Amino acid sequence: MNFAIENHTIFLGLGGSIAHGTSHATSDVDLKGVCVAPLNVRLSLFESFEQGEGDLPKGLEARVLPQLQEHPEAARGLSQKLECTIFDIAKFLGLCASSNPNALEILFTDPTDWIIETPTWQTIYAVRHAFLTTRVQHSFVGYATGQLRRIQNHREELIKNGGPLDSRNAARAELERKFGYDTKHAAHLVRLLRMALEALETGELQVKRKDAHELRAIKDGAWSYEDLIDYAEKIGVAIKDAAVRSALPDQVDRQFVDDLMLAIATESLVA
Template sequence: MNHWAHQRLLLKVRSGSQAHGLATPESDEDSRGVCVPPKEFLYGLSSFEQWESEGGDHVVFSLQKFVRLALDGNPNIIETLFTRVEDHLFVHPLAQELLERRDMFLSQKVGFKFGRYAIHQLQKIERHHRWLTAEPPTLPKPEDFGAVLGENSPKFPDTASERAFRAAVKHHRAYRAWRKNRNPKRAALEEKYGYDTKHAMHLCRLLKMGCEILENGEVHVFRPDADWLRGVREGGLSYQELLNWVKEMEQRLADSESRSVLPPEPSFDEAEALVVRTTEAYLRLPEGRERRGA
């Protein structure tokens, strides 16, 4: 990690299962950080938004991008702001205001985004469950969709048929890529329980966190329900029980959003002013140890 971003850090925290209190002995050490880029990236023609390690276990965002994502309610960024102090790996004095004013980023948008991330997890679970339990899709042929084979390309009867064919091809390719690139540990979970229980654990965590934020304005990154979530990862819910639970939680999330006392959106002006203050203060620091990160 010799990129300059690590020498210009404002904040660095543990992330992922370690920060959630859900780590296993095999879990990786992940981190997220925030930095102030050099002047040429602020005033010049160069640009910088983030640095990411190979594999994506460690990420450092520019302060500008980090705050833009926070304003948008991005769950990964909100978790970074609310990670417990024990999981702070580095905090620059100039990051104190960002942490002290982190509640400014909480809005109804955050609950919605946590819910949306959860549904993305559910879609992956459902797709893989179909592939595990149903006959694998065969390679689609144009003639199966009413096409007449021409000299150069098939002629479909209408655009709807052509779109259906292309969608089927895309689905088949996704299936083959999944079979080829399956993580062995994830594959073992799917074979044992009929669905990816690790995805399910994160799905449940995201839905619970979304409701907590909307109902109480609280962000519990280190999970008080870690034992229950670990039980989900270990197959504590059948596939149908998981779907039923998700349906109930989606309704709770919608009800919580309608009753939430959080503002519909955070204040852009306040966030922008914080970015300007922090950046200008950082650039006034002398070169050397005063600027160094981790």
């Protein structure tokens, strides 16, 4: 990264299980953010920036850590691991426009989980519903299908080898030994499918989950593998039906998104 990202960050919030309300004592802290890269970086042929991920940038530590220490779930997770992903605004808005689940979750992060906010972010957040379209059917279900495929592959591995391969994450491997499949992936799968259905039916994307207790229970093995497969099939049918009846548009208003991007970029030049 070739610029002081702390001077250009317009939003930083909690992501992952803390944002969903499903964290537990060993959950990591995931920070998700958006910045407006400076013009010289944006126009450079050699030093472009789309996203950065890994450790929390040093320039943000002093600003962010005190707030994390005051957040109950985040404070607990700091003893585990802290990771940070920050998107440039152009990459972020493009992902939102294509109904990328990870980007939309940032856009719809509950304000109680905001760590850094700015007037620019408030402007974007105020028009967040303009980015919800029926494409969530395919994007969220696509991600959920990926989770299901991993569950099935790992389960086949478990049956074939009598246990997960040694290269698997130890905690995840233990879940598979205990319950016969990866229950953490299962909880993610159920959450993604429910979020898609809710968005299509209500026009809202619920990141902070009202069903957090049940999702934690699924992660802890409350559902059998057969329960999961049966549920995935049934909600998949409901999602298809909801997409047909949904009041959401089929795609974003591209001119609106371009105008929003132009306004933000122009504002950054005179700030």
